[in-house]
Amino acid sequence: MKGILLVNLGSPDSTDTKDVRKYLDEFLMDERVLDLPYWKRFLLVKGIILNTRPKKSGAAYKKIWWEEGSPLVVISERFAKKVSDKVDIPVALGMRYGSMSIEKGIQELVNKGVDEIYLMPMYPHYAMSSYETVVVKAEEVLKNKFPQIKMETLPVFYNEVNYIDAMVNNIQKQINDFDFDHILFSYHGIPERHILKSDTTKSHCKIDGSCCNTPSKAHETCYRHQCFETTKEIIKKLDMKGKTHSNSFQSRLLKDPWLKPYTDFEFERFAKEEGIKNLAVVTPAFVADCLETLEEIAMEGKEQFQEAGGQKYKHITCMNDNDDWVDVAVKWVNDWKDKTVEVL
Known part of the structure; x- marks a missing residue:
């Protein structure tokens, strides 16, 4: 069975400093975000950034946090639900960083009988710190946890x-x-x-x-x-x-x-x-x-x-879960179902 995994950046679980610190630790220790030798990245992130930035970032998150939670997560969940309602194969949502992990998204699909996944990074443009790290992480999870699952990937869509x-x-x-x-x-x-x-x-x-x-x-x-x-x-x-x-x-x-x-x-x-x-x-x-x-x-x-x-x-607010954007994603899903998509 085929299934869809939508992936975006992620978010802390709350605006509390400890949750923001945990999120920033995972984010900034990604070698495709801070592309420094591990020892330099470790000293910079663990020794300096995580001692000061979580409190400041937490205050920024508090300014935009919604009652339902992180705006990015809430919007992504709404988007995934709308896409799911318009297609006839399972749709799951994962995040590159944070508790809503890519692994959890894949596991959700596997639990529904999916053995072929279309990975859809929600990044229009190619960058090693966004699109590339999502693809690499998904491939790593599949290799280590779900080696029987096949995966194809949505190409960047900056000019689609x-x-x-x-x-x-x-x-x-x-x-x-x-x-x-x-x-x-x-x-x-x-x-x-x-x-x-x-x-x-x-x-x-x-x-x-x-x-x-x-x-x-x-x-x-x-x-x-x-x-x-x-x-x-x-x-x-x-x-x-x-x-x-x-x-x-x-x-x-x-x-x-x-x-x-x-x-x-x-x-x-x-x-x-x-x-x-x-x-x-x-x-x-x-x-x-x-x-x-x-x-x-x-x-x-x-x-x-x-x-x-x-x-x-x-x-100008982002497209979020507006119907035009949902319909674009649905078209990509249906196109993938109906023809062979080049594996990146």
Whole structure:
């Protein structure tokens, strides 16, 4: 029997410092997130970050936490339920980090008689710290715990027409009554070295103004290129009415060079240097609202922009569990059922 495993990032079980610390420990000790030698990662995470960051992150989570729990988890559960209601094979939900593990999701499917899984990482773009780590973890769990189970994987969908159409519809509905000057496409940031490490050609990526626009096999795993392509495809179909747009990257960690421009710097620059008064912000790297969108963009971003002189500010919520997005996932599920899908 075939079954579907939807996977997103994950969340602490609560906003308590101990739960946030446990979650951050698993997240930051992932070698594809903090790609340092184990001993350096251990000393940095265990010796420094986990002594200070959990309390700060817990306070941020408290600002966005819902009565039902973590917004990311609640939204993902709603999405999974809607997809399940529209397909005739089992659907389970797992998270890369936290108690709602990938292993638990696989076990749920196995308990229902599933022996062939379609893994659907809920990440439009390829990055070693998001899409890649989900696939590697799922493969590891299958090898160690469920060697009899076959698995195929949904490719990244950053420019897939149905995803783009769903994104455009979601954005358009939210800006129809908002007289914006500029739309900022804010993507989750990653260290620049991750781009170079993911370059399968080992020579193409320069992180300059040209490499992302020069055709190359490297683009199959280039997060930066894929982000820019998503924006281009959305803009082609979005009714901009002469308005301007740009890209930026948010949520950087530590002091290493990350992809630029930085979103928080752009908020201030827009208001002080560009004269932008009314700003809309879209976060296409996220399919479900979470800490990075609800707190960092919707709350802190608005404050930063308006303190710098901006006036109106609108955070475009993610697609979450809206019907357009559910229908896209259902189509992918049904397509997989009906034909052979290339195993990544």
